[in-house]
Amino acid sequence: MVRTFVVRGLLLGLLAGLIAGGFAFAFGEPQVDAAIALEEAADGHSHGHGSEAEVSRPVQKAGLFLATGLYGVAVGGIFALVFAGLRGRVGPRSDGLLALAAAGTAFVAVILVPFLKYPANPPAVGDPETIDSRTFLYVVMVLVGLAAAAIAVATSRRVHAGPWPRWLASVVAFLLPVVAAWVLLPTVDEVPDGFPGTLLWEFRLASIGTQLVFWAAFGALFGWACDRAAQRGAAPVGAAAPG
Structure with a gap:
């Protein structure tokens, strides 16, 4: 069964x-x-992005699909x-609903939580000398999001007062470490003077939008495939029932 899920x-x-x-x-x-x-x-000159670049922009754009495809394969296997x-x-007991819930949780914990603290930046934004520290801080936020999700799940399993108190306790348990990390970790603001705010905003929207599209599509597809497999598995039982 695990092998089937992994291939899927x-x-x-x-x-x-x-x-x-x-x-x-x-x-x-x-x-x-x-x-x-x-x-x-x-x-006043190219930094490796233009037509004379080691990897030209047309090749980079074509490679975008290779990158997102490989990302999807890796994430799909882990998921x-x-x-x-x-x-x-x-x-949820339903595989389809569980897939959607798990995909939504993964998006919030692994993508949205670090993005809100350290959003993506386009070229020309960010000091190359601080890339290591910025990467470290981003990874820390990813780990915080994962830990918060685990704490929320554990809290949900321990609260038996009803669905609404359970959901409320889970949300509070998730937000406490996340908000603490947002407050305690340093802020990174390396946008150069004069950089168009609209361009920065549109790039960041496209960045988080790409992740949202991936997780929504993957969660829906994986859930649909799981439900379809469950229906196929149940079909012979119904067919064998006396008419």
């Missing part, structure tokens, strides 16, 4: 990754091009293993 996660992760790549190509790449143009205009461990233990 790999294939549907690839498909969701390609869907997210299409979104990123349509809504994210124009902002990247505009940011690169600003960077080159400010410096399938976690899903197999959660199945029958926590969350």
